[in-house]
Amino acid sequence: MDDISTAGLLIALGLLIALSAFFSSTETAMMSLNRYRLRHLSQQGHRGAKRANELLERPDRLIGLILIGNNLVNIFASAIATVLGLRLFGDWGLAISTGGLTLVILIFAEVTPKTLAALYPEKLAFPNSVVLKPLMTLFYPFVWLVNLVSNNLLKLVGVAPSTSGDDDLSADELRSVLNEASAMIPRRHREMLVSILDLEKVTVEDIMVPRHDLYAIDINDDFKAMMKQLTHSPHSKVLLYRDNIDDVVGFLHMSDLLRLMTREGGITDKAMVLREVREIYYVPEGTPLNVQLLKFQRAKERLGLVVDEYGDIQGLVSLEDILEEIVGDFTTGLQPAVSDEINRQEDGSFEVDASINIRDMNREMNWQFPTDGPKTLNGLVLETLEEIPETHTTVTIGQYKIEVLDANESMVTTVKVEPVAK
Template identity: 60%
Template sequence: MDEISTSSLFITLGILILISAFFSSSETGMMSINPYRLRHLVKKNHSAARRVHKLLDRPDRLIGVILIGNNLVNIMASAIATIIGMRLYGDAGIAIATGVLTLIILLFAEVTPKTLAAMYPEKIAFPASLLLKVLLKLMYPAVWLVNVVSNAMLAVFRINPTKRASAHLSSDELRTVVHEAGTMIPRRHQNMLLSILDLEKVTVEDIMVPRSEIIGIDINDDWKKIVKQLTQGQHTMLLLYRDSIDDAVGFVHARDALRLLSRNQFNKSTLARAARELYFIPEATPLNVQLLKFQRNRERIGLVVDEYGDIQGLVTLEDILEEIVGDFTTTDAPSPSEEVHPQQDGSYVVEGGANIREVNKEMGWHFPTDGPKTLNGLILEYMEEIPNEGISLRLAGYPIEILEVKDNMVKSARVMPSLYSPPVQ
């Protein structure tokens, strides 16, 4: 070392620091790269992405070659810095070289390159993978030895380094990804994607048409009334029953009725025979499951039954699709905006039959949805009796005033969200 000039040692030290910066940045870049974008690029046959993906398949080997190279370079830099320090400052140069080299490595070989790599992982990892692939082949014996020892130590804790942690995202993580997509995904598409993820949390009971609102045809009614319902009704599929919905016969499609009419065979008996077989759905079925069942069974409409087999309502394929894409223009059901009426004082008059879940979604409120489905049901459950008009209460943090009570149910109530305070947990 005595015959090597100090200037040559400085140049060598600078080169070693640059090499150390390369190893530090490549480590951070390889570990920070987006795995989903990487897989996408691999499917598009991107050569650099395929190379990085192959290196990341064995992270123990990748980390081994990076750390061996980085530590070897840093040790050499430390030795050279010590020699330079002793030449310039004697014995005190050892301490000076240690302090100065530590600062230089932190700034130029650790913090700066790693920060840059974390911000632009692809720009660092893709070109670095070329050299890392070559170094892995050249240093494979040393890397293999280090991996054997480190893997043996990991085996004590029953960790297999060849098995990577699952990269699958949970539903909540997918929601976060969609929310953070920003302008990359239009807002309407984001809402649709989130609605699809929420299907598993919603049951057919939450979206069904209640039993009291089912529009059907009583086969025992006057024939003229039946014809009027078929010809003037706004639904293409109607429930056919005898006296009561509990004695349901089947579903009648308007197309089948028109076919009978064209053949001059349109009467009660032929109408009953033309009715399609009933399809029953348990009320606790999640929407994502029911959507698949509709598809598998080639059905579009079904009667919702409770645990005792009693008919509670009706649900259609369109009802589920509306949960994803929003209301269709052909729907006859009132939207939350038609059941929630804003007032000048900042309060809202809400009809008792308004669906709590839909109102929460549109208004951004937080009424509980794990019990009754309507505002009337929520109030009755809370009060445990039918309240009188003028009664005020605080429900889920919202001040509510009962405005109208009729037919043993709350017809309308005033909600004051401006005075909302979350319930104490």
């Protein structure tokens, strides 16, 4: 380098530092790319995304190429800086050039370009991939040799570097992605997608109409009384039973009843009604909603009775109930609204019907009562106190103070809920 002028060496050093910055920023940009967005853009025909995606299919080769290039330019830069240091500073040149070059590379070839690449990965990775593709072809023998040695070392510790990492998302990870999507996905759409993921955490007992609230008719009642109940039914399907609700007969569709009533002669006896009864579809308790949704679809059913391990009826679940878990209350429904069971008092507390479903209450009031135990507020109070409480008994559950306003011999009927100030 004795024949090269100092100015020429300075220009060469500047170019090498620029190349070092290129390799450093490219490495960070390529590794910071969102793989899912990259695949989407690639499928849409984006050329830069296609090139980057091809390079990232073998990250070991990509990293090998970048590091070979970066180390080569840094070594050459070190050599030139040493020559310049000796020329300009004599015996102190080696120390000055080493310290100065380290500072320059750290600022201009490492920290600054990598920070920029981390902030704007696509703006750097896509155009820089134009240079990386031919460089991969040019330096392939060196990259292959370096990867051969490094990959064999990795295999010794049980790592297979020939394939990229597993990019599959778990349900919890996908839930986090949706929650962080902010303005990219409308809030209502995010809520629906998260609700679909949450179906596996909710069972049919959480949303069923409990046994004691079922609208059912005893077919052993007087014929006229039974017909009056049927014609005044608020439901499109009615459950029929004999004497005890555990001895169910089946469901009667109101459309079938209307057809019988409008034909010539009308309905003359119970036998005509019973011939129209349809079979019961049973649902085991503990069935997750995502599983039951598929079962309803395969069986082409919309309604089922939830039974426990002994075959006793626990409640009723419908396809509409499951869909409302996803999209919210899209109809007025035939059950009373949650807000009818919660009344705000002047002192800021809430008078609540203790038979309310805890999940419905939490969703309506944005409360945080535990849902992994009893399904109703009455059950939660009884489980906490371990006895049937007297009126004005007070208990604190989580961050809520609950006072029993009314109770009978078997259950709590009305409570006052007051959030406790933190």
